[in-house]
Structures are given as C-alpha cells and as structure tokens.
Amino acid sequence: MEENLLLLTSDEARLRREKVQRLMRDNGVEALLVSDNANVLYLCGRVYAGFAYVPAEGDITWFVRRPVGLTGEKVCYIRKPEDIPGALAQAGILSPSRLALECDIVPYNMARRLEALFPDARMVDGTSLLRDARAVKTPFEIERMRLSGLKHEAVYRKIPGLYLTGMTDHELQVEIERVSRLEGCLGVFRISGQSMEIFMGNIICGDNADAPTPYDFAMGGAGLDPSLPVGACGEEIKDGTTVMVDLNGDFTGYMTDMTRVFSVGEIPQLARDAHQCAIDICRMFECEAKPGVEAKVLYQAAADMAESRGLHRWFMGHRQHAGFIGHGLGIEINEMPVIAPRSRCILEENNTIALEPKFVIPHVGAVGIENTYRITPTGAVSLTNAPEEIIPLL
Amino acid sequence: MEENLLLLTSDEARLRREKVQRLMRDNGVEALLVSDNANVLYLCGRVYAGFAYVPAEGDITWFVRRPVGLTGEKVCYIRKPEDIPGALAQAGILSPSRLALECDIVPYNMARRLEALFPDARMVDGTSLLRDARAVKTPFEIERMRLSGLKHEAVYRKIPGLYLTGMTDHELQVEIERVSRLEGCLGVFRISGQSMEIFMGNIICGDNADAPTPYDFAMGGAGLDPSLPVGACGEEIKDGTTVMVDLNGDFTGYMTDMTRVFSVGEIPQLARDAHQCAIDICRMFECEAKPGVEAKVLYQAAADMAESRGLHRWFMGHRQHAGFIGHGLGIEINEMPVIAPRSRCILEENNTIALEPKFVIPHVGAVGIENTYRITPTGAVSLTNAPEEIIPLL
Numbered sequence: 090m091e092e093n094l095l096l097l098t099s100d101e102a103r104l105r106r107e108k109v110q111r112l113m114r115d116n117g118v119e120a121l122l123v124s125d126n127a128n129v130l131y132l133c134g135r136v137y138a139g140f141a142y143v144p145a146e147g148d149i150t151w152f153v154r155r156p157v158g159l160t161g162e163k164v165c166y167i168r169k170p171e172d173i174p175g176a177l178a179q180a181g182i183l184s185p186s187r188l189a190l191e192c193d194i195v196p197y198n199m200a201r202r203l204e205a206l207f208p209d210a211r212m213v214d215g216t217s218l219l220r221d222a223r224a225v226k227t228p229f230e231i232e233r234m235r236l237s238g239l240k241h242e243a244v245y246r247k248i249p250g251l252y253l254t255g256m257t258d259h260e261l262q263v264e265i266e267r268v269s270r271l272e273g274c275l276g277v278f279r280i281s282g283q284s285m286e287i288f289m290g291n292i293i294c295g296d297n298a299d300a301p302t303p304y305d306f307a308m309g310g311a312g313l314d315p316s317l318p319v320g321a322c323g324e325e326i327k328d329g330t331t332v333m334v335d336l337n338g339d340f341t342g343y344m345t346d347m348t349r350v351f352s353v354g355e356i357p358q359l360a361r362d363a364h365q366c367a368i369d370i371c372r373m374f375e376c377e378a379k380p381g382v383e384a385k386v387l388y389q390a391a392a393d394m395a396e397s398r399g400l401h402r403w404f405m406g407h408r409q410h411a412g413f414i415g416h417g418l419g420i421e422i423n424e425m426p427v428i429a430p431r432s433r434c435i436l437e438e439n440n441t442i443a444l445e446p447k448f449v450i451p452h453v454g455a456v457g458i459e460n461t462y463r464i465t466p467t468g469a470v471s472l473t474n475a476p477e478e479i480i481p482l483l
Numbered sequence: 484m485e486e487n488l489l490l491l492t493s494d495e496a497r498l499r500r501e502k503v504q505r506l507m508r509d510n511g512v513e514a515l516l517v518s519d520n521a522n523v524l525y526l527c528g529r530v531y532a533g534f535a536y537v538p539a540e541g542d543i544t545w546f547v548r549r550p551v552g553l554t555g556e557k558v559c560y561i562r563k564p565e566d567i568p569g570a571l572a573q574a575g576i577l578s579p580s581r582l583a584l585e586c587d588i589v590p591y592n593m594a595r596r597l598e599a600l601f602p603d604a605r606m607v608d609g610t611s612l613l614r615d616a617r618a619v620k621t622p623f624e625i626e627r628m629r630l631s632g633l634k635h636e637a638v639y640r641k642i643p644g645l646y647l648t649g650m651t652d653h654e655l656q657v658e659i660e661r662v663s664r665l666e667g668c669l670g671v672f673r674i675s676g677q678s679m680e681i682f683m684g685n686i687i688c689g690d691n692a693d694a695p696t697p698y699d700f701a702m703g704g705a706g707l708d709p710s711l712p713v714g715a716c717g718e719e720i721k722d723g724t725t726v727m728v729d730l731n732g733d734f735t736g737y738m739t740d741m742t743r744v745f746s747v748g749e750i751p752q753l754a755r756d757a758h759q760c761a762i763d764i765c766r767m768f769e770c771e772a773k774p775g776v777e778a779k780v781l782y783q784a785a786a787d788m789a790e791s792r793g794l795h796r797w798f799m800g801h802r803q804h805a806g807f808i809g810h811g812l813g814i815e816i817n818e819m820p821v822i823a824p825r826s827r828c829i830l831e832e833n834n835t836i837a838l839e840p841k842f843v844i845p846h847v848g849a850v851g852i853e854n855t856y857r858i859t860p861t862g863a864v865s866l867t868n869a870p871e872e873i874i875p876l877l
Contacts, residue, residue, distance in 0.1 A: 090802065124678075125677070126677065126678065126680060130710050135709035135710070135712065136680070136697055136709065136710060136711070136712055137697045138697040138698065138699075139697075154697075155697045155698070155699075155803065156694075156695035156703075156803060157695045157802060157803045158695060158802070190591070192590065192591040193590050193591075193593075194590055194677070195590060195591055196586065196587050196588055196589060196591070197584070197587075197589055197590070197591045197594035198587050198608065200590075201591075214592065216592075259664075260665065262664075263661055264661075266660070266661070266664065267657055267660070267661045270653075270656075270660065271654065271657055273707065275707060275710065275711050276683065277680055277681070277682050277711055279680075282590070283519070283520065283588070283677060284520065286520060286530070286671055286673075287671070288669065288670035288671050289670065300550075301549065301550035301551045301552060302549070302550055303530055303531045303532040303533075303548075303549045303550050304532065304549070305532075305549075309550075313667065314669055314735065314736050315490050315524075315530065315736070316524055316529070316669065316733075316735075316736030316814070317530070317669050317670075317671055318529065318530055318550070341708065341710075342708050342711075408484065408551060408552070409549065409550060409551045
C-alpha cells in the first residue's frame with residue numbers, strides 16, 4: 090500500500106535538482122518553495138498535492154498533502170502550508186533570508202499566505218529559474234519526448250484512413266482523438282498559466298482557419314462554442330480546402346507538438362507554395378538552430394523566407410497573426426525558449442523546440458507544418474517524423 | 484468580419500452584472516477588474532483575452548487584447564494592462580479607491596502589476612463575491628445546464644452497447660469519450676485553480692477505485708501515467724467488479740456532473756447495499772435540499788445514513804476519503820456551495836449542486852451515483868436522469 094515518492098532514478102533526480110540549485114545560487118536564492126504541478130513533476134517524476142522545499146544546497150524536502158501512502162527520504166506529510174515552518178525547524182533547516190516562489194503561477198492569495206510563513210525572508214520570483222532549468226532537457230527527458238514523437242507519428246499516419254466524405258471537422262477530430270487515446274495519449278494539454286484553454290488540440294479546415302481566437306496559439310478556429318473559441322467549428326469539410334491537424338502528443342508526461350496538412354480535392358498553387366515554404370523554413374532551422382544562436386535571428390530568417398517568396402501577408406495568420414513561430418516544450422506546451430522577433434533567448438544544446446511555420450490562405454485554409462526538435466551541436470533534429478507533404482484525403 | 488462582444492441578451496447580461504454589483508456595494512468595492520476566463524465568460528457569454536472593468540454602478544468596460552474584430556458598447560482594445568488607466572480616464576471614469584481583483588486566481592506577479600495601475604486604490608479580494616454571484620444561476624444558465632444534462636444522459640444510455648469482454652478500463656473510456664464528443668461534448672473540464680488536472684473525467688474499475696490521488700476529487704484511480712495520476716489505469720475489466728463512469732458533461736459551456744455504475748459478472752451484496760444507500764441519500768437530498776438549509780446539515784444527514792447502515796468505512800473512499808459529498812457547478816466543476824462537514828454555505832434557490840455519495844468496496848470497486856441538482860423551494864430537482872441502478876454489462 091506504500092510507494093516511493095521519487096519516481097526518478099536518484100541520478101536523474103540529482104541532475105534536475107542540481108540544475109535548479111545552480112540557478113538558485115546564481116540568483117542569490119536560498120530556498121525555493123515549489124507547488125505547481127508541472128514543476129513538482131519535474132523534480133520528482135510524479136504529481137502530488139503539496140510542496141517541494143528546495144534549498145540552495147542539499148536535499149529537497151517533500152511536503153505532501155495527498156495522496157496517502159508515499160514514502161521515502163525527506164517525505165513529510167502536512168495538512169496545510171502552515172505546518173511547513175515547524176517541520177523545517179524540527180529537521181534543523183534554518184529559515185531562509187531569500188525565499189523564491191513561483192510568482193508567475195501561484196495565485197496572489199496563496200503567495201501571500203506562503204510569504205507569511207517565513208516572516209524573516211525576502212520573497213523573490215523563482216518562476217524564471219525553474220523555466221530556465223526545464224528549458225534544457227536531460228537525456229532521459231529527451232527519450233520520453235522521442236517516445237511521444239513515435240506514438241504521435243503512428244497516430245498521424247492513420248489519419249487518411251479515418252476520413253469519410255461529408256464529415257465535419259469535428260467528426261474527423263473525434264476519430265483522430267480516439268485513435269490517439271487508444272495509442273496511449275494522456276489527453277491533457279498542459280499549459281502554464283490559466284489563460285489558454287484547449288481540449289486535445291486543433292483541427293482547422295477551410296475558412297475556419299481565419300477565425301481569430303483569444304488564445305496565444307499560432308492558429309485559430311471559431312470552436313464549437315463561445316466558451317471554448319478555438320479549433321474545429323462543426324462545419325462540413327469542403328472540396329478545395331485543407332485540413333490542418335495539430336493534436337496533442339502527450340504520451341509519456343512529455344509532449345511533442347506536430348502539425349500536418351491534408352487536402353480535399355484540388356487546392357490552389359498558392360497554398361502549395363506556402364506549404365513548401367514552411368517545409369523549407371524547417372530545413373533552414375534544422376541547419377541553423379545550434380547552441381549559441383539567438384532565437385530572434387532564427388525568427389527573422391524564417392520571416393525573410395516568407396517575405397522573399399511574397400507570402401508574408403499569410404504568414405502565421407491572416408486576420409490575426411501569431412507573434413512567434415516556435416516555442417520550447419516538454420512537460421508543458423509553452424516552455425522556453427521562444428522563437429519570436431524580440432525574444433532574448435539564446436539556444437542551448439538539448440533545448441526542445443516546436444517550430445511551426447504556418448500560413449492561412451483565405452478560402453482555402455491553413456498550410457504549413459510543425460515539428461518538435463532537439464537542439465544538438467550540429468543543428469536541430471526532429472522528433473516528429475510523419476510525412477511532411479500535403480496528403481490528399483480519399 | 485466583425486462580431487458583437489456581448490453574446491448574452493441585454494437582459495441576461497444586466498441580470499448577471501447587477502448581481503455582481505450588489506455584492507460589490509455590500510462589500511464596499513468600487514470597481515472589480517476581471518480577467519479569469521470563467522468569470523469573463525459569465526459576464527459576457529464568451530471567452531476573450533483581456534479584462535472586464537466592472538464599476539459598482541453602471542456599465543462594464545470591456546478591455547480586449549484578442550481576438551480582433553469584437554465590437555459593441557464600451558469595447559476598448561488594449562495592447563497591455565498598462566493601457567487601462569488612460570482609457571478609463573478618457574472615458575471619464577474616476578480611479579477607484581477600493582479595487583477588487585480575483586486574488587484567489589490571478590498569479591501573484593499579475594496581481595501586483597494590476598495593483599500598480601491604480602496607485603491610489605486599496606486592493607481587495609473579489610474572488611468570493613464573484614463566486615457568490617455565480618452560485619445562484621439565472622433561468623438561462625439553468626436551461627444551459629438542462630441541455631447539457633439531456634446530452635449527458637444520451638451518452639450514458641449508450642454505454643452498455645460500447646462494452647466488449649476483455650476491454651481495459653482505458654479502452655472503454657475512449658469509446659465513451661468518442662460517443663460523448665460526437666454528441667457535442669466540448670471536452671474541456673473547467674476547474675477553478677491549477678492544482679486539479681483531469682482529462683475528460685474518470686472511469687474507475689475494480690481495485691483501481693482504491694488508488695489514492697493527489698487531487699481533491701471524490702474518487703481515485705492510479706491513472707495511466709504518474710504525470711496525471713487519476714482515473715483509468717489500463718487494466719482489463721475483471722469479472723465480479725464494478726465500472727464507475729464519471730465523465731465530462733460540458734455540452735453548452737455549462738456542465739452537468741453525473742456518475743453511474745455498471746457491473747461485470749456477479750458483485751457482492753455489500754456493493755449492492757452501498758449503491759442503494761447512495762440512491763437513498765440522493766432521495767433524501769431531493770426532499771431536504773431547499774433554500775435556507777445549511778449545507779453541513781445535509782452532509783451530516785448523508786453521513787448518518789451511511790453510518791446507520793454500517794457503511795461508513797467505505798463512504799467517500801476507503802484508503803483515502805474525500806472531505807465532501809457535493810459541490811456547486813456550472814461554468815466550472817468546483818463552484819459554490821460545497822456540501823461538506825464544516826461548510827458555511829446555506830442553500831439558495833437556483834443553486835446547482837452535484838451530489839455524489841459514493842463508496843469504495845475493496846476488490847469490487849466503486850459504487851454510488853452522482854446527480855446534478857437545481858435547488859427549488861420544494862426541494863432538489865435532478866438535471867441528470869439516466870437510470871440509477873447498477874447496470875450489468877453484457
């Protein structure tokens with residue numbers, strides 16, 4: 090009935106902890122109190138309700154509220170956050186003078202409540218250092234992503250067999266969701282912050298690609314209901330349009346992001362040219378995206394390729410444009426680095442980045458591709474290898 | 484290409500706004516700055532990225548960042564929150580001296596950033612007054628929930644036809660998800676706060692019902708992966724066990740919550756007795772849950788029924804117990820009131836409450852039911868009317 094809290098090997102857990110602790114010391118942070126599910130998962134390999142107390146040196150103390158039955162070194166059950174200071178004192182851990190919280194994530198009231206537990210500490214923001222630590226993946230994390238990519242690819246290869254003439258975008262999406270779930274997709278689309286909501290990703294067909302959304306996703310769609318205004322809208326997939334599939338690739342707790350395009354009937358040359366431009370941008374990225382390269386330089390190189398082919402009007406949207414073409418990902422879909430015009434990120438080895446050069450061609454639909462890449466010394470290597478060309482349905 | 488921001492009738496929008504404004508005045512709040520998707524949806528009938536500035540009297544100003552193309556009275560596009568004070572001044576709106584934010588929801592950094600926009604204002608917490616306003620539904624909201632309930636019921640009626648001998652819990656869940664999505668389920672399970680994560684709800688079979696989870700849900704399950712440790716675990720559904728289905732009922736932006744139980748082979752009398760106790764608790768609730776009744780009294784009445792039948796060991800869990808048997812719901816799954824031992828809630832007419840008396844019987848599985856109720860002067864009326872008895876599969 091009991092189970093070890095730590096689900097990572099001790100080497101893997103140490104690698105992650107020491108990466109965080111190095112950034113803590115660089116930023117003069119003595120202790121970090123973590124409660125966000127994604128960050129907790131990063132540190133111990135599982136989600137639990139509670140807190141991880143990370144000192145700048147030494148072991149993490151795991152404060153658990155739920156589930157019952159977790160054991161291991163420095164696992165301490167608490168009923169409420171107010172139990173933490175006493176438990177730390179009992180363990181001989183001195184109260185920190187600079188305590189970091191996840192200030193971009195933790196709600197205001199909870200942050201104030203946690204701050205009050207350490208009246209002698211100055212509270213600082215630890216969100217960025219956790220983001221920076223997580224931006225560079227360990228070999229184990231990359232292996233998880235590689236496995237997600239393989240399953241993601243297996244799902245996408247089945248898409249042509251799921252389409253029937255007369256289907257709506259929603260009906261096709263449901264059949265792809267089913268295949269994906271049977272392949273082991275966990276379904277949940279983990280996004281940092283509460284402002285972006287999505288179900289299992291998007292299928293965007295024809296004119297619906299040009300419906301602007303409230304969310305900071307690269308592509309639009311009106312959705313089925315104004316409570317979730319993104320993606321498939323329930324309209325029949327029409328002849329002469331494209332079907333863009335950008336569905337959840339979380340099969341292992343680490344997700345890949347992949348977009349592919351299908352066509353129904355004949356589509357105009359403009360759409361084919363724009364799709365080829367997206368493929369060429371990915372080829373460029375595979376060569377150029379190396380450690381030390383500035384993210385904004387890569388964005389500009391991609392935008393220049395679209396511009397030089399006369400495709401800038403449709404690049405990353407038409408009525409509404411996305412402000413980026415790539416984003417880090419792993420446990421969450423919006424990690425560091427960001428490939429955007431004013432990004433300050435500089436690429437590092439073992440960043441994992443989804444690059445999604447896309448175009449919206451009015452009355453035809455969305456074209457372009459998205460791959461998830463691992464950054465290596467010799468360039469970007471794709472973890473998502475489904476065929477990239479536009480695949481005709483039927 | 485343009486669309487009115489307000490998707491509610493002006494009467495409905497006024498009803499909701501005035502309910503919030505009455506609570507604001509009762510609490511001495513001069514203005515309320517809303518950004519949470521669920522609260523924005525409540526006020527205008529759609530999700531957009533931005534803020535709603537609600538004065539204690541008069542019209543709401545809608546500050547929109549995305550999507551492009553929204554029009555209507557007092558719709559004002561902004562690039563960033565810092566644009567808000569200038570736009571208010573231009574509209575002749577005086578800076579408030581007491582400004583409420585959603586302090587239980589908005590991250591610490593964003594709350595501080597918003598606070599800085601109004602240097603002369605005292606910041607107070609507006610989370611509770613929004614929760615209280617949303618706890619009592621308008622007739623229109625109840626109609627949305629009734630429609631969700633009808634579709635939810637249609638999906639559950641199809642479950643026996645989806646089961647095949649030898650299926651895993653996950654495989655059965657995927658087939659139910661598909662039917663639900665084809666019926667129009669939006670999929671997203673809206674939960675206030677980021678700590679509870681779930682995909683489309685849970686199917687819990689046999690011993691997996693007794694696996695404790697980190698989340699504050701009534702029932703458990705180990706899940707497929709430690710990154711999402713809840714619900715189906717991928718094991719074959721065994722003879723002599725129960726299958727508890729508690730899946731997403733969001734078909735309209737307003738969700739119903741409904742749980743039903745199915746059996747494979749013969750299950751022991753204890754499980755049948757516990758299931759009957761849950762049904763009887765619901766019958767009791769239907770009579771007793773009237774405006775003015777204390778939530779904690781209803782909890783106690785339910786717990787007493789389980790106790791008097793010798794079922795308390797298994798009531799609301801076995802290894803880990805949930806601390807409530809019912810919760811308000813609507814746009815989100817965790818609204819007010821809460822039916823729990825120390826709840827201070829007093830029921831009001833047109834509260835909508837999911838009551839979920841459940842039991843975990845070791846080696847058999849979970850039994851019990853969940854219905855979504857509307858509180859009326861004569862008692863609780865169910866919006867979820869699928870058959871309540873344990874239904875044999877095959």
